[in-house]
Amino acid sequence: MSSQGGVQYSKIAEIKGPLVIVDGVESVAFDELVEIQTTDGQRRLGKVLEVGNGKAIVQVFEGTTGLSISGTSAKFAGKVMEMPVSEQVLGRVFDGLGRPIDGLPDPIAEKFIDINGEPMNPEQREYPRDFIQTGVSVIDGMLTLVRGQKLPIFSGSGMSHNILAAQIARQAAVVGTSDEFAVVFAAIGVQFSEAEYFKRSLEESGALKRSVLFLNLADDPAIERIITPRVALTVAEYLAYDLGMHVLVILTDMTNYAEALREISAAREEVPGRKGYPGYLYTDLSTIYERAGRLRDKKGSVTQMPILTMPSDDITHPIPDLTGYITEGQIVLGRDLFRQGVYPPVNILMSLSRIMKDGIGEGRTRADHQEISNQNYDAYSRAQEVRALAGIVGKAGLTGVDLKYLEVGDGFEKEFLTQGVDENRTIEETLGLQWKIVSLLPKNELTKVKDKFIDQYYKEQ
Amino acid sequence: MGVDSALEQTVEKILQNTEQQIVSSLKEALKSSQSMLANSQTSLEQEYDKILAEGKKEAEKLEKQIVGNADLDSRNKQLLLVEESIEKVFEKAIKKLQDTDRNNEYSKLISTLLQESIDAIGTSDITVQTNSKDKSVVQSSLSKFPGATLSSDLIECLGGIKVQSKDGTMKFDNTIDARLDRLKPLIRKDIASKFGR
Numbered sequence: 001m002s003s004q005g006g007v008q009y010s011k012i013a014e015i016k017g018p019l020v021i022v023d024g025v026e027s028v029a030f031d032e033l034v035e036i037q038t039t040d041g042q043r044r045l046g047k048v049l050e051v052g053n054g055k056a057i058v059q060v061f062e063g064t065t066g067l068s069i070s071g072t073s074a075k076f077a078g079k080v081m082e083m084p085v086s087e088q089v090l091g092r093v094f095d096g097l098g099r100p101i102d103g104l105p106d107p108i109a110e111k112f113i114d115i116n117g118e119p120m121n122p123e124q125r126e127y128p129r130d131f132i133q134t135g136v137s138v139i140d141g142m143l144t145l146v147r148g149q150k151l152p153i154f155s156g157s158g159m160s161h162n163i164l165a166a167q168i169a170r171q172a173a174v175v176g177t178s179d180e181f182a183v184v185f186a187a188i189g190v191q192f193s194e195a196e197y198f199k200r201s202l203e204e205s206g207a208l209k210r211s212v213l214f215l216n217l218a219d220d221p222a223i224e225r226i227i228t229p230r231v232a233l234t235v236a237e238y239l240a241y242d243l244g245m246h247v248l249v250i251l252t253d254m255t256n257y258a259e260a261l262r263e264i265s266a267a268r269e270e271v272p273g274r275k276g277y278p279g280y281l282y283t284d285l286s287t288i289y290e291r292a293g294r295l296r297d298k299k300g301s302v303t304q305m306p307i308l309t310m311p312s313d314d315i316t317h318p319i320p321d322l323t324g325y326i327t328e329g330q331i332v333l334g335r336d337l338f339r340q341g342v343y344p345p346v347n348i349l350m351s352l353s354r355i356m357k358d359g360i361g362e363g364r365t366r367a368d369h370q371e372i373s374n375q376n377y378d379a380y381s382r383a384q385e386v387r388a389l390a391g392i393v394g395k396a397g398l399t400g401v402d403l404k405y406l407e408v409g410d411g412f413e414k415e416f417l418t419q420g421v422d423e424n425r426t427i428e429e430t431l432g433l434q435w436k437i438v439s440l441l442p443k444n445e446l447t448k449v450k451d452k453f454i455d456q457y458y459k460e461q
Numbered sequence: 462m463g464v465d466s467a468l469e470q471t472v473e474k475i476l477q478n479t480e481q482q483i484v485s486s487l488k489e490a491l492k493s494s495q496s497m498l499a500n501s502q503t504s505l506e507q508e509y510d511k512i513l514a515e516g517k518k519e520a521e522k523l524e525k526q527i528v529g530n531a532d533l534d535s536r537n538k539q540l541l542l543v544e545e546s547i548e549k550v551f552e553k554a555i556k557k558l559q560d561t562d563r564n565n566e567y568s569k570l571i572s573t574l575l576q577e578s579i580d581a582i583g584t585s586d587i588t589v590q591t592n593s594k595d596k597s598v599v600q601s602s603l604s605k606f607p608g609a610t611l612s613s614d615l616i617e618c619l620g621g622i623k624v625q626s627k628d629g630t631m632k633f634d635n636t637i638d639a640r641l642d643r644l645k646p647l648i649r650k651d652i653a654s655k656f657g658r
Contacts, residue, residue: 007581008632024630026583073632084646088540091533104537105544108653109646205522206529424518 008037008075013055015067017267018223020046020058022074031116033081034058039071045097046074047081049268059264061097063221080116083231084109085238090182091209093199096216096224098231110242115230117237117291126294128328131359132248132303135171135424136164138346138417141434142373143331146359147174147246148294150304152254154320155333156313162194163421164333164344165252165307166201169211171424172248176364179299180245183207186214186232188225189256212239218256225260233291233302240300247300249292252307258285258319274318282322289326315350329354342418349381365427368453372434375448376412379438383409404441411437435459547652551645558619558637563598571595571602571622574635575609578624581633585609590616590623 013023020036034046036058046060058074060067083098088107095101098115128148133140145151155161169183185202187195195215202208212235216228229251236247251257258277265278273279292304306327310320313335324330334347360369386405390398398406416433419425425433435457438446446454561567579585585608591599593615599622603609609624616623621636641648 008634009630010632011630091536104540106646106649107540108543108650110650112646203530204526206526209529209533424522 006035006076006078008073010073012069012072012074015064015069015072018060018064018221018264019049019267020060020064020067020072020074022056022058024054025051025056025076026054028056028076029080031080033077033079034060035075035077036060036067037073037075038067042066045081048076049264057268059223059226061221061224061227063223065221080114081227082112083115083234084112085235085242086110087239087243089212089235090239091211093213093215094231096188096214096220096228096231098214098227098235101215111238113234113238115227115234116287117230117234120290120293120295124296126296127358128294128301128303128355129358129364131175131364131427132246133171133173133175133427134168135173135426136167136344137419137425137430137433138344138348139168139331140365140425140427141369141416141430142348142376143329143346143351143353144356144359144365144369145248145303145305145353146355147301147303148292149329149353149355149359150289150292150306150327151329151331151353152320152323152327153305153307153331153333154315154323155307155309156335156338157309157311159309159333159335159338160343160345161307161309161333162190162197162252165250165305166198167344167421168248168305169198169250170201170205170207174246175427180243181210182236182239182245182247183211184214184232184236184239184247184249185211186216186228186249186251188216188228188251188253189218189220189222189259190215190253191218222256222260222263225257226264229254229257229288233288236302237291240302241295241298244299247302249302249304250307251288251304254285254288254306254308254323255311255319257288258308277318281318282325285322286326289323329356337413337417340413342413343421344417344419346417348377348417349384366431368449368457369427369431371449371453372431372438372457375438375446376416376434378448379405379408379441379445380412383412401442401445404445407440408437411440431457543653543656546656547649550652551648555619555641558641561620563594567620568598568602571598572605574622575599575602575606575624578622578633578635579606579609582624582626582631584626584631586627587624588612588627590614590625592616592618592620595620595622 009022009025011023012020014021028048028051030048030051032048034048036044036046044060044062046058048056049059050057084107086107086109092100092104092107093102100106128146130147132145132147134145139145153161153164169185172181172183174181185198187198195217199213202211202213214228214232216224232249232251236249239245240247258281261281261284262277265272266276270278273281289304289306292302294301306323308319308323311317329352332347332350333345337345337347357370361367383405386398386402387409390406395403416437436459439459439461443454443458575589579587585606587609589599589603589609590612600611603611618636618638621640623632623634623636625632
């Protein structure tokens with residue numbers, strides 16, 4: 001940080017949507033931080049999107065409402081946007097741009113870090129391993145979250161993804177190690193009531209102490225949403241790689257982020273891609289998602305759980321589609337289960353944690369974890385087929401085994417999937433429930449698990 | 462007599478059968494109640510363990526909640542106290558800066574600030590603004606910068622200068638206030654470290 005400030009330019013050529021075009025500028029750099037000053041002395045932050053021919057296009061984070069060409073000036077700070085970081089950020093609540101909103105002073109910074117992050121050297125990356133317990137059975141048991149993984153939740157409008165996000169933030173922990181754990185929670189474009197819920201939920205559970213909250217509300221300027229995940233990830237990287245913590249970053253709702261990106265792209269008159277999103281949506285999303293991981297010789301890890309609402313529950317929509325290409329699996333919430341009152345309404349047949357196998361098993365969770373999970377997948381999928389069949393031929397037309405599978409389907413949804421909002425299940429409890437469900441079937445139906453595990457855990461009912 | 466004996470035998474047989482039946486059902490009832498007792502003992506124990514485990518879980522949750530909130534509260538109070546002290550240090554520093562002698566050293570500082578401003582704006586055709594206290598120092602320093610003129614408008618600041626290009630499109634704030642503002646996060650850290658933070 002230098003004591004020398006930047007030059008203030010008062011020749012504004014144009015104000016277009018969230019963009020301000022400044023004329024007659026010299027020595028300005030791409031991504032440079034800009035302070036826009038209004039006629040009444042108000043200050044807003046922005047960054048340089050493009051420079052050339054003596055002009056600079058500035059994206060104003062707090063919006064351009066109320067700005068006029070005359071009287072507005074732009075001060076180029078000579079540096080990129082930085083986030084002050086230290087251990088003191090834990091337990092704090094910030095707005096979408098990283099400014100405290102909890103009534104406490106700015107944290108005393110140990111470092112100022114560029115919010116765009118350092119690109120991770122692929123050679124230095126370590127494969128994600130080890131288990132993060134969320135206390136949510138369906139995730140821990142069948143879609144296990146692994147340290148350093150990026151595992152998104154695909155939800156739909158009005159579904160219980162925010163309740164699930166808050167539950168994960170409260171309960172998540174690394175088990176079997178004394179390593180420190182932290183949660184960075186970034187709410188992007190959420191309603192005030194939701195933001196209050198997240199805050200209260202962490203405060204009341206005592207989990208705020210190990211959390212950092214970034215709240216960008218629905219009525220905050222949409223452009224701020226571009227910054228929120230980046231400041232959150234900057235803090236997460238500091239906690240992970242400088243302080244050696246295992247950090248879980250929850251980003252909700254990435255759809256609002258993509259909408260903000262579309263707004264800027266439209267204002268820049270860029271050629272639109274699918275559904276009006278910019279052609280670089282994939283690249284842009286990857287600059288966020290790829291900030292998850294583990295580094296060789298570094299103790300900590302950054303695990304990401306981005307949450308996005310699929311417009312019209314359409315999984316082929318560009319946002320979930322492109323997200324799915326970058327991330328390592330997905331947890332899909334099902335509208336049918338949600339309507340039946342199942343919480344969390346995870347549709348396991350559409351969900352997958354690609355690197356689950358590296359975080360579970362003997363020494364991590366339990367030796368039978370993978371096999372009992374596969375058996376549950378198999379049984380539930382068969383139960384769905386039997387349900388469909390029963391819809392045609394009626395229950396009377398089903399065999400005895402088919403009827404058992406129907407019981408398994410119901411038991412799976414009512415006992416295993418359904419869980420209290422405050423219910424924190426250990427991995428032992430989760431695996432116990434999985435065995436209880438498959439024990440509704442005769443032993444000879446259990447084809448995915450070894451006999452030794454059947455002898456040990458099968459409970460005849 | 463023969464009839465009586467036969468009757469007696471029949472009654473005896475019925476009594477024996479009934480006794481056997483009663484004894485057998487008693488045995489069965491005993492066995493079943495013992496098995497029920499044994500079963501309920503297990504389920505009772507399971508229920509008992511479950512209640513204990515849930516209670517333990519709840520207690521751990523409450524402990525975490527109470528300890529977490531207490532830690533956070535005390536940390537926040539410390540933060541506010543440190544901030545209060547930092548503000549006091551700043552106030553004193555500002556007072557000291559206000560009372561600084563406008564001596565030869567200060568004149569050198571103004572020259573440095575002028576050079577920095579000209580470099581930043583990219584032209585020496587500038588108008589300089591300062592406060593009433595620094596006016597004469599700035600005026601004398603301007604002789605080294607042809608093209609630079611001192612504005613008659615005074616500004617409110619601790620010291621230093623504000624510079625703008627002659628056409629008014631570029632401004633550069635090089636007052637002590639602005640520099641202090643920019644360095645405040647670093648200075649805060651230094652002050653806090655003196656308080657052991």
